[in-house]
Structure formats: structure tokens, C-alpha cells
Amino acid sequence: MPYVKPSQRIKRKLSGDTELHIVPVMNLFLALIPFMLLAAVFVQISVLDTTLPAVGDASQEEVKKEEEKPRLNLTIAITDEGFYVGGAGGVIAERGKKTTVPRAPDGTYDFDKLASILKKIKAKYPDENDVIVVAEDSIDYQLIVSTMDTIDKNFSSVKYVVENGQKKKVVLHPNISLGASVQ
């Protein structure tokens, strides 16, 4: 290449209005969007925990606890007529009768009333965390799940734990076991 004086070199002026090349970006986005739409989760799935009622496999600690005070054994029975809320061992039997939440006249189950009863029991026995749910054979799954949900929401203990100087809310979910049957 022959030598060209700097003053004679062609100088390209920077044009004032350079435009961004958006088209390739758009292409990328357009390719991404169908993919994301496919992978997007529109129905969220959650889970409810239950256990089988523990039979004879309680650990030593639990046995000790049991000895210290009578267990409430809170049992909620779902029947055609409504909910029966009961506790074995005469702990809430002093009320004189079983707490019953009958079905509303239009046939729906009264979850609000069940919730308020559960809250009352929780206020009286804050340490109690075990609930047994039993149902009649014909009761459908949605009703069982809704009942468990009500118990979960209204029978959880909320504790505040201080961690690193910050108050932290800890929700202790009740242990719901599904029992065998209703007479």
C-alpha cells in the first residue's frame, strides 16, 4: 500500500443517528416466546401432606410426651350430615356433647364454622398438633381435601423465631392423619 499522508486519508464521519440493529434481537425474542409459552406453567400444583395413623411405632420421646399429659386425639369425621369434631380421652368431652357442624340447608358443607371451631380448640390447646380425619366411604376426594385444607389453615401454630436479629414467622402445620372409618 502506498503511503498516504494523514491529511489526505479518507475520514469517515460518524453519522449522528446510528440506529440500533433491533431486527436480530427481535428474531431471538420471537424464537424464545413460543418456547416459553410452551414451557409456561399456568396451573400451579401444590400438595397437602398426610400420614397414616401411627400404630405402635412411636419413638421413645413421643411415648414420654404421651405420658406427661393426655392427648387430645382431635378427630374430625366427615359424614353425610356434616362434620363431627371430637376428642378422645374425655379432654373436650366435658362440653357434654359432640361438636357437630351440620350441612347447610342447600347441601353444602360449612367450612367457615368448622374453621371457627378449630380456631377455638387451637386457642385452648395450643400445643396440640395432631388431627385425625375420618370419613364415610362415599365422601369424595375434593371434600376430604377441602377439609384438610381448612384444618391446615386454621389449626397451624404460628411461632415467631428470632434469627439474625430478625423476627421470622414459622408456621407449624398440623399433622393430619387419615383414619380408617366411621361407624
Place this chain on the structure above:
Amino acid sequence: MARRKKRLQPVMSLMLNSMVDMLTILLVFLLKSFSTQPELNVNMPNLTLPVSSSDRTPEVTASIIVTKDKIVYGDKVIAKLNNWNVENMKEEEFLIPGLYEALTKEAEKQKYFARLRGEEFEGKLTLIADKGMPFLLLKKIMYTAGQAEFALFKFATYKEEKGKGKES
């Protein structure tokens, strides 16, 4: 009168900016809804999960699927259901043989892996069942699973939309 015609500019550029904005917003929204939690495959015919407001996320466990007409474990149809009764089974019987076999095998496998890892076998089982399932069938399935040493159940449910934003 000679009116000078304005010539069209030779280079037309599309106004893409607004469209890019839109696509960016869409992308962000989709990224947000993109979840990394383990997904349960609930896209089956005759299967509508019950609704609950629980906010606990599913875990990776063995799962039983109960639709309106069959019980499925893994990829295998374990039993056919006829009006919620297990076919070829008496109503008063509780142990579902096919399911028991499959779950016992699964339990053995999980125990083996747990031993290798030095953990304890937890016996967790996810139940993906149609909302119309009667308690009798649930009882039978739970009994069968209990016999196969699975004692912790996770009931898969659709998350209720109402409760959103309530939690603090």
C-alpha cells in the same frame, strides 16, 4: 402551478422499538412464570385434581395416579376402575394386588438407594387423584401403600387462585 412532489424517502425503516418493548415485557412475564419446581404430569384424560389453598410445593417422589377409570403407577396401568370399584376385586377387600407389588418393588429400590446414600427410607408417596374419588378407594390405596411401607402421603391439588397475595 408546479407543485413539487415530495419524494418518498428511499429507505423505510420499520418502527420496531415499540414492538421490542412489547416482546420484552412478554418475555419477562413468561420467564417469571417459568418454574423450576418439579413438575407433576397431570395431563391425563379423566383427571381433574381437587382444589386447595395449600402453598407447599410438590416433591420428587413415587406417584400414583388415579383417574376416573384407572389406577396408574409409573407408566403402567395397575388396575381398571369401574364406577370407582377396582375391577376383579371384592368390595370388602382392601389390598390392591397389582399396586402392592409395584409399590413393594419401589420401596425396595428406594431403600437400597437410601442405604447407599446413608439416608433413611422416608416412604413418601404422591397421590394424584381425581376429585371425584370416594373415600373408600382412597382408603384402599392408602392401606395398600401402608402395607408396602409408604406412610407419608402428598395429595396433589390445584392451587386456588383466590389465596394469592394473601400470604405475608
